Amino acid sequence: MKLCKNCVLPVGFPHITFDEEGVCSLCRAYKGRSAALGLRKEYTKRFERLLKESAGKSAYDVLMCYSGGKDSTYTLDILRKKYGLSVLAFTFDNGFIPERTYVNIRNVVEALGVDHVFFKPDFNIVKRLFTHTLRHCPYPAKTLERASAVCTTCMGLVKYTALKTAVEKEIPLIAFGWSPGQAPVTSSIIRLGPEMVSAMELAIKAPMKKIAGGPVDRFFLEKRHYAAAATLPAFVHPLAFTEYDEKKILACIKRLGWKLPKDVEMNATNCLLNPLGDEEHIKRYGFHPYALEIAAFVREGCMTRPEGIRHLPFRKDRRLLASLRKRLGVS
């Protein structure tokens, strides 16, 4: 597979062109690391202003979508130690959390002194959603550039169950551990009104309802949630405006009692289902669902190109993939 000579984006990646020197259009359009640093500083200030506006208005300053993976653990550490926020950590248990991750979550929330809740939906419902979205993508085509359809399903459920919880508890902010490569810094603080959120929710909820029926409704907001909230919580992903160095992150979270679980990839250290989603995605679309993220890491200088190339190959563990298919009941 041919890759961009500058980052690691593969030839054939949607919407991307390559010039005669083999450099992709994202690298050509990239304004340089100093511009990126300027944006990070600007968004840090915006985030700090948002914290000032919302501080002390609720028992919790922020609800952290805490998967137990390395990035959300590091984000939780930043929210507690750097910003001193009162955090409610929220874990959506999709049925594929490694055993070690439960230990990691307990160690980390205890070390950082935060309250924590698990939300474990009926596995029969999520199983139907995952099984379907392993083979079909009912979401906007653009989402396939950032994640596999099965990951988008899970993220949609995380996002709206977290939003529902935050509205019910009147928490003004919801934080995610998205890395700088997963979403641009310019989208790192998202404040939207009820009308827009409701329209976006429907774009995720409607296809899910077609797949799994009415029970899906309970994972989403009801009219009363929109009516009760004068303003909906803002979504933030602080790693987009924070220095991202995987080695430093791993060293930091190790001190909190976090250890890398077995059978997971470095791209998703919290989920056993990920390799199956990756395999299906590569088979169907011809590129790794983490290619865009890793390419951005290389462009931004968060990792070297050889390191990026090492992150990309799909490690085909037949025993693991077979056990995942068995749990989902797919051939």
Add this chain to the structure above:
Amino acid sequence: MKIPQGSIKSRMKDFIVRTYLGRKDAPLGDGDSFLGEGIIDSIGVIELVAFIQETYNIKIAVPEIIPANLDTLDNLERFIIRKLSGL
């Protein structure tokens, strides 16, 4: 600021098609819903807002980020003209 008739819509269409649909000849009707048709998601909305602010040097407030202003090419054109007119 004098904007030629139709130029806002064609500029917005170019951005949406180039960024989210990938092909220049991809069909996109003036009344097609970006959210309803699954063309953009939440990150896409923020990118779209940033693009409009930068392109037309206007400030868009949170209460203005609503489907009635941003969800179709027709809505975008009306909204941007209104903003440029200072209404």
